[in-house]
Amino acid sequence: MITYVVQPGDTLYLIANRYNTTVEALLRANNLSTPYVYVGQTLYIPAPGPVPGPGPGPGPAPGPGPGFGNLEQRVNRLEREFNQLNREVNRLDQRLDRLEQRVTKLER
Structure with a gap:
């Protein structure tokens, strides 16, 4: 191995x-x-x-099979990641607003 x-x-x-x-x-x-x-x-x-040989012939199309994860679980994970990133963007927007206010005060 x-x-x-x-x-x-x-x-x-x-x-x-x-x-x-x-x-x-x-x-x-x-x-x-x-x-x-x-x-x-x-x-x-x-x-x-070993490399598999030819099968018995056409059959039903295979599904995604193991190793590709449950679609619902993957969607939920992506939604959580999106929400986390969205919160970070909002936090950075607020920080930028505060910095812009400080710069504006200093320019006066």
């Missing part, structure tokens, strides 16, 4: 492709419940498995 340190811009999908494995195999090897990784995180890269 190889160890790998996550770099900026990495995703499990890109890492899996780089090491000829799957996102699902990375999730299992690292006991991860979500496909999210962070810079500096150490991952275990499992040995690549």
Whole structure:
């Protein structure tokens, strides 16, 4: 098994492709419940498995499958991040207003 340190811009999908494995195999090897990784995180890269041969034929289209997370959970996380960023913007706007008022007083 190889160890790998996550770099900026990495995703499990890109890492899996780089090491000829799957996102699902990375999730299992690292006991991860979500496909999210962070810079500096150490991952275990499992040995690549055999390349699957042709299947039995056409069937139903596969869904997103494991490794892509629950859409509702992802939306909720993004909403929380948006709200946090929005609060920070509001805080910075208030700070800017106070600074502009001070500058205006000094110019008089």
